[in-house]
Amino acid sequence: MPPAIFGHRPGKRTSHKLVVDELGQAVVSGEFAVGDTLPGDAELAARFNVSRTVLREAMKTLAAKGLVVARARIGTRVLPHANWNLFDSDVLSWRFNAGVDEKFLNQVSEVRLALEPYAASLAARRATDADIARMMRLAVAMGDGGHSAQTLAKADLEFHLRLLEASLNPFMRTVGSLIEAALVGVFRLTSPTADEAEIDRVAMAHIRIVEEIGRRNEDGAREAMEHVIRVGQERLIQNLRAQEIAR
Template sequence: MPSSGFGHQPGKRTSHRLVVDELGQAIVSGRFAVGDTLSGDTELAARFNVSRTVLREAMKTLAAKGLVVARARIGTRVLPRANWNLFDGDVLTWHFSAGVDEEFLRHVSEVRLALEPYAASLAARRATDADIAWMMRLAVAMADAGHSGQTLAKADLDFHLRLLEASLNPFMRSVGSLIEAALVGVFRLTSPSADDSEIDRVAMAHIRIVEEIGRRNEEGARSAMEHVIRVGQERLILNLRAQDSSG
């Protein structure tokens, strides 16, 4: 779990990004409770060492994500979780940073199951030969024996984002940030290393998706994608339980 307070981390984040990240994480993790009123502009600007203009822009960003609402003469108040935009990549990333449970992971998988299998069926209907060749290269690249857990995760992410593109539905691509945040969060809970059997299993499951797309088999592509998501969810929950039992 994140520590309390606001620790400034060096890096390439802009002042705006730093304020958004740290306040967003503090809200999502519960360090600010629903209904809490944030400190005034002057205090927060001093805390983050930013101008009041930067602070106000950061607050507008958090408001757009549904986390806070500003009221004249009252201040900026934390909104209930029901108002948060969970399709926003930042909000989802902050959830994983704060720590997630099995229920949350199941909810994420349910959303992926609602979107990605249908995207795979659309790709079977619409993808160009070039799209299919590109996805196959990405799937085959997952079988590289030199993969670490981290590089395998990156290859997996590249594949899923490319498939959303291949559906030729701009709305599917627009939810790419959700899929990306979900996968990145999932990868944080998996082993930093990847053994040969795991690499082969992941690669073959993704190759099967592309093979079904190449056959223009919409139902086959849908089923293959569902399999990948369900198996990944089961493995993730087992990893989470193992971490909880060893913690």
């Protein structure tokens, strides 16, 4: 369940970040629907106990993310979903917090399939020996039998981000913020424990990616990455359906 619209979440945040997080989550979760006008500056400043300067800066941040637009004498209005920047890690995280369905997860998977396999092929062409060695260490470490689902997820995420870097295309690493937010959101939906068979499967699938990169086999690296994403997506959908049945 998403946090209360104006509730405080745990952890230290600046006043600006607090306002951005709470209002952003409220918009994405539908607390403020498309076309709605947000409360006025005086009301929001009082609710958050922040200055109008902080509030205005927060609104600028939300506007830059495509969530709202400010109009003189009208107020700040929530924009249609098509304007939202889903490549923004905050927006994507708020979307996962609000709850996702199979359609949305498939859309995320489609974007990953469009990006990561090609990044793997670029890594096969460009990665240095040091890059390959580092990715192999990360892939092998994923096979540690002591992993929980959470630590396995963290290791998985680290691997994918390092691979994007190894493509030596700075745009790929920038898009990594999407991959990072997507994976973090996806991992929240996985089962709370990871069995040894699953840990071994995940590790071997990622080791295969590195092996193909090490062979400088661009097609092989692309196919190995596609396999990892597709199998992970199938498991995720199964987990989502199981959670829905259990409710």
